[in-house]
Each structure stands twice: as C-alpha cells, then as structure tokens.
Amino acid sequence: MTELMDDDGLEAALRAIGAERYHILHPFHRLLHDGKLTRGQVQAWALNRYYYQNQIPVKDAHLLARLPTSELRREWRRRIEDHDGDGSKPGGIERWIKLAEGVGLDRALVESTDAILPTTRFAVDAYVHFVRDRTLLEAVASSLTELFSPTIIAERVSGMLAHYDFITPDTLSYFTPRLIQAPQDSDFALAYVKAHADTAEKQQAVLSALRFKCDVLWSQLDGLYLAYVAPGLIPPGAFVPQDVR
Amino acid sequence: MTELMDDDGLEAALRAIGAERYHILHPFHRLLHDGKLTRGQVQAWALNRYYYQNQIPVKDAHLLARLPTSELRREWRRRIEDHDGDGSKPGGIERWIKLAEGVGLDRALVESTDAILPTTRFAVDAYVHFVRDRTLLEAVASSLTELFSPTIIAERVSGMLAHYDFITPDTLSYFTPRLIQAPQDSDFALAYVKAHADTAEKQQAVLSALRFKCDVLWSQLDGLYLAYVAPGLIPPGAFVPQDVR
Numbered sequence: 001m002t003e004l005m006d007d008d009g010l011e012a013a014l015r016a017i018g019a020e021r022y023h024i025l026h027p028f029h030r031l032l033h034d035g036k037l038t039r040g041q042v043q044a045w046a047l048n049r050y051y052y053q054n055q056i057p058v059k060d061a062h063l064l065a066r067l068p069t070s071e072l073r074r075e076w077r078r079r080i081e082d083h084d085g086d087g088s089k090p091g092g093i094e095r096w097i098k099l100a101e102g103v104g105l106d107r108a109l110v111e112s113t114d115a116i117l118p119t120t121r122f123a124v125d126a127y128v129h130f131v132r133d134r135t136l137l138e139a140v141a142s143s144l145t146e147l148f149s150p151t152i153i154a155e156r157v158s159g160m161l162a163h164y165d166f167i168t169p170d171t172l173s174y175f176t177p178r179l180i181q182a183p184q185d186s187d188f189a190l191a192y193v194k195a196h197a198d199t200a201e202k203q204q205a206v207l208s209a210l211r212f213k214c215d216v217l218w219s220q221l222d223g224l225y226l227a228y229v230a231p232g233l234i235p236p237g238a239f240v241p242q243d244v245r
Numbered sequence: 246m247t248e249l250m251d252d253d254g255l256e257a258a259l260r261a262i263g264a265e266r267y268h269i270l271h272p273f274h275r276l277l278h279d280g281k282l283t284r285g286q287v288q289a290w291a292l293n294r295y296y297y298q299n300q301i302p303v304k305d306a307h308l309l310a311r312l313p314t315s316e317l318r319r320e321w322r323r324r325i326e327d328h329d330g331d332g333s334k335p336g337g338i339e340r341w342i343k344l345a346e347g348v349g350l351d352r353a354l355v356e357s358t359d360a361i362l363p364t365t366r367f368a369v370d371a372y373v374h375f376v377r378d379r380t381l382l383e384a385v386a387s388s389l390t391e392l393f394s395p396t397i398i399a400e401r402v403s404g405m406l407a408h409y410d411f412i413t414p415d416t417l418s419y420f421t422p423r424l425i426q427a428p429q430d431s432d433f434a435l436a437y438v439k440a441h442a443d444t445a446e447k448q449q450a451v452l453s454a455l456r457f458k459c460d461v462l463w464s465q466l467d468g469l470y471l472a473y474v475a476p477g478l479i480p481p482g483a484f485v486p487q488d489v490r
Contacts, residue, residue: 126370225471
C-alpha cells in the first residue's frame with residue numbers, strides 16, 4: 001500500500017519526477033543550448049514549439065471553466081492573459097511569434113501550424129485533452145512542470161545568446177516575463193495540490209499527472225530529434241529547413 | 246477554389262494520399278519486414294502496437310454511438326466484434342497478445358501498457374479523440390487507411406516469416422483474418438464517404454481525415470525508430486529490450 005505523504009514528502013516526490021523526466025535532460029535541449037544546432041534546426045524547434053505555446057491558453061481555458069470560485073478563476077485567468085496579452089502589450093504567443101520571426105521564419109507559416117510534426121500535434125493535443133477530461137486536481141498538477149522551468153529558461157537563454165549569432169536578446173524576449181510568471185504559477189499550483197491531494201490515491205494521481213506532462217514535453221523533443229537531428233527522418237508534409245544537410 | 250470531384254476522382258485522391266503517406270513507406274516498416282531488427286526491437290514494436298490494437302474498438306464504439314440507423318450500426322458493430330471476439334473465438338486484441346507472447350513478451354506487461362512510448366500513447370489517443378470529436382464523415386474517412394493495409398500485411402507476414410527464426414505462422418495468426426476483414430471494412434467506408442461527401446468542402450475534410458490517420462500511423466513508427474533503432478533514445482520509463490545494444 002502507498003501511504004499518505006506530508007506536504008514536504010509530496011513536494012519531494014514531485015521534484016524527484018522532474019529530476020528524472022523533465023526535458024532539460026533531453027539531448028535535443030542540450031544541443032540547442034550548447035549551440036550545436038543549425039539555424040534550420042532552431043527554426044524547426046521554434047515552429048513546432050509555437051503550437052505548444054498556442055494551445056496553452058486553450059488548456060487553461062478548459063481548466064478555468066472547471067474552477068468553482070471567482071478567487072480561483074481570477075488566479076487562473078492571469079495565465080491566459082499572460083499568453084494572450086491584453087490587446088496593448090503582447091502576450092506570450094505574440095512574443096513567441098517574434099522569436100520565430102527572429103530566427104528567420106515566416107509569420108504566416110508559423111501561425112498556420114501546417115508544417116509542424118504530427119508528433120508535436122499529438123503530444124500537445126494530449127495535454128489539452130488531459131486537462132479537459134481528467135479531475136481538476138490532475139489538471140492543476142499537470143501544470144507543475146513550471147516548478148522546473150526557470151532553470152531550463154536560464155540555460156536556454158544564456159546558451160542561445162552565447163552560441164548563435166542569429167539570436168539577439170530581443171528575439172528571446174519571450175522568456176524574460178516567464179522567469180517571473182512561472183514561479184508565481186507553480187507556487188499557486190503547488191499549494192493547491194498540497195491542499196487538495198488529501199488521500200494517498202489522490203497524491204498518486206498528482207504524481208502521475210506530472211509524469212504525463214513530462215512525457216508531453218519529452219515527446220515533442222523526441223519528434224524534433226528524429227526529424228531534424230538524427231537520423232533526419234522528416235515526415236511527409238512537415239517543415240524542411242533550407243539548410244538541411 | 247477546389248472543385249467537387251466525381252466518385253472516381255475522390256477515390257484517386259484518397260489513394261494518392263496513401264501512396265505518399267502510408268506507413269509502408271516508413272524506414273521502420275522496411276527494417277521490420279526485411280528482417281533487420283533484433284528480437285528486442287520486434288518486441289518493442291509488438292508492445293507498442295498493442296496499445297493501438299487495444300484502442301481500436303474504443304474508437305469504433307465512439308463511432309458506433311454516432312451512427313443513426315440499425316443498418317449502419319450493425320455494419321460498424323462487426324468491427325468491434327472482430328477486435329473483441331465473441332467470448333469463444335479470440336478477437337484481434339487477443340490474437341495480438343498471442344503475437345506479443347510469441348516474440349517473448351510477458352502478457353501482463355503488454356496488457357498494462359505501462360511500458361509503451363509516450364509518442365505511441367499520444368498518437369493513438371489522438372485517433373480516438375478525432376473519431377469522438379470530429380464529424381461522422383471525417384470519423385468514417387479516418388478508417389480508410391484500411392484501403393492500403395492488405396499490401397502492408399502481406400509484406401509484413403512474408404518478410405517476418407522469412408527472416409526471423411523466432412516467428413512462426415501461428416505467432417502471426419493475427420493477420421490472417423485481417424486480410425478478409427480489412428477489405429470488407431474499407432469497401433463499406435469508401436462507399437459511405439463517396440455517398441456523403443457531396444460538397445467540395447466535405448471532400449477536402451475527408452482527404453484531411455485520411456492524412457491525419459496516416460500521421461497517426463507514421464508517428465508511431467517515428468517513436469519506435471528514435472527509441473529502438475537510431476539513435477536509441479529510450480524515454481524515461483519505457484520498455485528496454487534485453488538485447489539492447
């Protein structure tokens with residue numbers, strides 16, 4: 001039998017999943033931040049990752065619709081504003097398009113999502129469906145990869161600026177607000193999960209939800225690696241970089 | 246503007262998608278039927294493909310629930326019987342487990358689906374969700390990869406029997422009834438699609454549905470290739486063959 005953990009035990013178990021499964025451990029991430037990718041490979045990453053960015057407010061809207069109080073909905077609504085903007089200052093999606101344009105992609109191609117990998121689409125859609133269909137507790141828990149994102153963002157930004165002459169601080173402006181937003185978000189989600197996972201079974205569901213979300217991120221990098229690093233197996237209809245070797 | 250095609254034109258357009266995107270063209274399939282895989286790699290294929298087999302009657306049940314007449318439901322119900330069996334003679338899922346056991350896998354591991362690749366799970370779930378959430382016409386059209394399956398089955402069975410000493414005709418008995426069932430199924434689905442795709446827009450939706458389904462099959466082989474062929478990047482928690490090099 002699995003026993004009920006106290007709050008610290010639950011948090012430690014969540015962090016242990018990150019230490020084993022977060023996509024900072026994926027070879028594609030290392031290549032990206034070590035400057036080992038071509039411009040075309042960085043384009044493929046930006047193009048595919050756009051679909052993830054684009055669906056984040058969709059999954060948050062599904063979650064918002066299921067929260068029972070104004071207080072909780074106000075907290076979660078901020079996430080959607082972070083991504084969609086307020087109509088004057090750009091949100092995360094718009095800043096991601098700027099990143100994609102900064103690495104040389106056409107805005108219309110990015111927004112169409114026509115050229116992304118099927119593996120990207122299926123992984124991201126799996127996340128949206130998970131948040132829509134599972135318990136509210138699992139849906140909140142699946143956001144907890146943000147516990148680990150400040151580290152990956154810091155590595156990514158410093159690595160990419162140091163290694164790629166086609167990348168400027170302006171291009172990477174997507175990430176700056178995320179260094180403040182992500183900890184806010186994960187503080188809230190972690191407190192929520194600690195408060196509501198009050199049985200051993202619920203705690204295991206929370207851990208499974210975080211494992212699932214790590215898989216969602218990992219699978220996206222798997223797809224990029226296979227198509228654009230090695231063996232270079234680009235599926236029919238997907239983006240072909242101009243500098244593909 | 247896209248114009249309305251006649252029945253032959255629509256069928257030709259569907260077959261052209263197969264010629265370009267069906268997973269018979271994927272390098273993993275070629276390795277499999279040419280006898281170039283180790284026993285462990287064949288195990289990984291059988292283990293992952295089980296999840297697809299297992300979810301086929303689930304997606305067919307979603308479709309069944311949306312069919313408006315007894316006549317149509319009787320036709321589609323046969324597919325579920327083909328996979329689930331009738332309690333006396335084994336259905337497709339049970340025959341697939343036999344295949345998996347035949348290549349040396351433990352039945353409980355296979356049935357648990359715990360060790361499959363996230364990429365497999367996301368692709369297969371995408372198919373189930375597509376059939377549940379899209380129009381009935383698109384759902385039926387997404388089954389049309391069966392137009393192309395007799396060729397891939399014939400290649401697979403003859404190639405695997407010729408090249409792998411650990412595979413017997415009995416192990417591959419899954420495929421024998423499929424050579425009769427798949428053409429029955431696709432004849433019906435093709436006639437349905439021809440009858441109901443009566444606008445250019447619906448015809449394009451039908452073509453997109455088939456492209457989507459080809460992506461579902463392709464992505465599964467992408468995942469297997471990356472994890473078990475090259476570069477051999479097995480995600481955390483997934484099946485590790487005993488003969489992994």
